[in-house]
Every structure is written in C-alpha cells, then in structure tokens.
Amino acid sequence: MxxxxxxxxxxxxxxxxxxxxxxxxxxxxxxxxxxxxxxxxxxxDKQKTKAITIPTTGWGTDENSEDYPSYCDIVVAGITAKDRVDIAIAPNSQAAAIACGMSPTNQTLAGKIRVWAKTAPAAAISAEYWLNQGKE
Missing domain, CATH: 1.20.5 (Single alpha-helices involved in coiled-coils or other helix-helix interfaces)
Structure with missing residues (x-):
C-alpha cells in the first residue's frame, strides 16, 4: 500500500x-x-413548608424554665417526639416575636410542636415550619 x-x-x-x-x-x-x-x-428528603400561626391564647407556664417560661403547643397531626422542626417567623411577625422574647428553639411532642417565649405574644405570629422526620 x-x-x-x-x-x-x-x-x-x-x-x-x-x-x-x-x-x-x-x-x-x-x-x-x-x-x-x-x-x-x-x-x-425533599422538604415542604407548612404555614402555622402561633396564637396569643393557649399559653402555659413552666416554672422550671427561667429563660423561656411560657410555652404554646401547636397541634400538628403526624408529628412525633423523635421529629425535628425548623420554624421561620414571617417578616411581618418579626416585631411580635421579638416583643414576646420568642425562643429560637422548639420541641416536638406526639402530635404537636411546642414553642417557647418569655411571655405570650400580644399579636398572633405567622410562621412556617419544615419537618425533619426522626428515626423510629
């Protein structure tokens, strides 16, 4: 070739x-x-937000908590104590959350989210939460 x-x-x-x-x-x-x-x-693990309102009524007091003695239980079906919830306060409710001394943390219990504050808010607080399901 x-x-x-x-x-x-x-x-x-x-x-x-x-x-x-x-x-x-x-x-x-x-x-x-x-x-x-x-x-x-x-x-x-794709998370979806859900709107909630933190009310002005229905607050209890925990005498053992010095920093955030007031709490409110928000009923949410399906939540367990092993879950974790992240809550974001709506911009138009920031002033109300600051005024009542809203805690940056919360607690999940069977069927509810417990939020903490120094006092009950004077106005309802709009927020949304993300549920991170816990392991059984």
Whole structure:
C-alpha cells in the first residue's frame, strides 16, 4: 500500500473513533440528565413548608424554665417526639416575636410542636415550619 492509502485509512479510523466517542459522550450526558431528573422527582428528603400561626391564647407556664417560661403547643397531626422542626417567623411577625422574647428553639411532642417565649405574644405570629422526620 502507498502512503496515500495509509493516510486515508488513518483518517477513516480517526473519524470512526471520533464518531464512536461522540456517541458515547452523548449517551452518557443523556443518562446523567435522566438520572438527575429522576433523583429530583423522587428525592426522599425533599422538604415542604407548612404555614402555622402561633396564637396569643393557649399559653402555659413552666416554672422550671427561667429563660423561656411560657410555652404554646401547636397541634400538628403526624408529628412525633423523635421529629425535628425548623420554624421561620414571617417578616411581618418579626416585631411580635421579638416583643414576646420568642425562643429560637422548639420541641416536638406526639402530635404537636411546642414553642417557647418569655411571655405570650400580644399579636398572633405567622410562621412556617419544615419537618425533619426522626428515626423510629
């Protein structure tokens, strides 16, 4: 074979290798995209917020707590003592939460979220919570 034949053969091999590689990369990209979409669709720990109102009535007192002696139980079906809840106060309720000395922490009990404060709020507090389910 002549040099021209070898060169044409090498070019053909290079083109075939490039086409094969491009096909593999395209298949890989498509597979990764599909896998990421599926993970997003079925993500088990995807959290959803739920709106709550922290009322001005129904507050109790815990004499053993010096810092936050007032508490209010907000009934939420399905919550257990092993769960954890993150609460975010709505911007328009920040002043009321600050005025009553709202605690940055809360407690989950069977069927309810307990919030703590220095005193009961003078105005209802709008908030939302994220539930992180605990292990059994």
């Amino acid at each position: 002549g040099k021209l034949t070898y060169l044409n053969h090498l070019k053909a091999c290079a083109e075939a290798a490039r086409s094969f590689t491009n096909g593999l990369v395209a298949n890989l990209a498509q597979t990764v995209t599909e896998a990421m979409q599926e993970m997003e669709d079925v993500k088990a």
